[in-house]
Amino acid sequence: MIASDLRGDIEEIRSKYFRLLLVCTIIVAVGVVVEEIEHLASTGKWHEMLKRLGWLLVIIGVLGEGIFEAATTSADSVLQDFNNTLLAIATDQAGRASKSAKTAHDEAKGAGIEADKAKTDSGIAFRKSDEANTAASNAEGMAVKAKAQLEADEAKQRELERDLRPRIVAATGFPGVPGANTAPLEKFPGTELKIEYIPDFEARRAANSIAAIVEQFAKWKVTEFAVTLDPNVSDGVTIKRYSGKLAHGPQEVANESMLVEDADARANALAKFLTDQDWFNVDVGMDDWIKPTLSPTQILIIVGYKPSRHFLPEWQRKIEAASEEQEKRSREHMDKMREEDRQRRENLRKQFPNPFPTPPK
Incomplete structure (x- = not known):
């Protein structure tokens, strides 16, 4: 310009x-x-x-x-x-x-040559990256398998330790303090407990442990503590409670039903106390119906050999574990229903103090 x-x-x-x-x-x-x-x-x-x-x-x-x-x-x-x-x-x-x-x-031209070289290097890098990703995926899969195997081994180790560890119960907290594991047992003070155990040192120690805890913390009374020679004693722990008796009339039937329900609550509270401390094969049953030996406030506990799951087949361990879990849920459900029924009866008792009056003569 x-x-x-x-x-x-x-x-x-x-x-x-x-x-x-x-x-x-x-x-x-x-x-x-x-x-x-x-x-x-x-x-x-x-x-x-x-x-x-x-x-x-x-x-x-x-x-x-x-x-x-x-x-x-x-x-x-x-x-x-x-x-x-x-x-x-x-x-x-x-x-x-x-x-x-x-x-x-x-x-x-030089840049084109460099670009071709870079493209070749990029292809090599991508191939190596894919190989590294594949190796990482394989390593991750192996790590997952190793972790699963380790967890399985640890579970077996814990199971073996539990099988070898003697059965002992312990109280957490203090009597009367909310949150103590003996709180469900403290609802039934004065319960008379009969304890039988097979002639085995571990079974006797387990029976002694139960007796000490229920007397000291739950204010139960151990009335019998003896060896049983019954060859049909099951492995684990068997708890028996009052089975009831034949009643006549509405009032007597209602009273008997309440006694049976109360006895069942006592037995299930003791069973839950034991299973919460990793005891298994804890069964709850009724006293003999024909020849009853227990009163409504009495509980019989029979301590047999300590069962061992570690040496059982895998399928049997799974069945027993599932059965115990189902029994635990059933017990919790029954406890809930029992508490609701108790509250309903309490409300009815307040509304109708004498539902079955004596008819005039």
């Missing part, structure tokens, strides 16, 4: 010089014409005036022609030099552009 403006200025100056040159040429021509007229008028006043005017015009015109012709020539020279300079600059720029284009072409 600047070069174009400068070139235009030079051309404008050259044009002005050329126009002035033309003007001077015209002045010379006018001077010559005036001299010719002066020759025609050879005498008189106008002769001298025309002669001088003609010479003056010729002199001015010739001088102007010389000056402006030189100026025009100088402007042409400057313009030519300027054009040559622009041409040289353009040629140099074209050469540089060609060199830059060649350099860019070479660099692009």
Whole structure:
């Protein structure tokens, strides 16, 4: 833009010089014409005036022609030099552009080679990444299997330790304090407990542990503590409670039902206390119906051999575990129903103090 403006200025100056040159040429021509007229008028006043005017015009015109012709020539020279300079600059720029284009072409070619190499390296990297991911997945799978195997081994170890550990019960907390594990037993103070155990040291120690806890914390009374020689004693612990008796009349039936329910609650509270401390094969049953030996406030507990699950087949262990879990849920459900029934009876007793009045004679 600047070069174009400068070139235009030079051309404008050259044009002005050329126009002035033309003007001077015209002045010379006018001077010559005036001299010719002066020759025609050879005498008189106008002769001298025309002669001088003609010479003056010729002199001015010739001088102007010389000056402006030189100026025009100088402007042409400057313009030519300027054009040559622009041409040289353009040629140099074209050469540089060609060199830059060649350099860019070479660099692009080199970049293409590098790109191909990078593409190859990328393919190798992706393949190695896939191999690493596969190895990581395999390692993760092996870790999961190892963790599962470790957990199974730890479970078997805990089961073996439980089988080898003697049966002992312990009280958590203090009597009468909420949250103690003996709290369900403390609801039935004065319960008479009969304990029988097989002639085995571990069974005797388990029976002693039960007797000490229920007497000290639950305020139960151990009335019998003896060895049983019954060959049909089951492994684990068997708890028997009052089975009830034949009742006559609505009032007697209702009272007997309450006694049986209360006895069942006592027995289940003791069973839950034992199972919560990891004792298993704890069964709750009724006293003999034909020849009852237990009163409503008496509980009989028979301690047999400690059962061992570790040496049982896997399928049998699963069945026993599922059976115990089902029995635990059933016991909890029965406790809930028993408590709801007790509350209903309590409400009915408040509303109807004497539901079965004695008929008049």
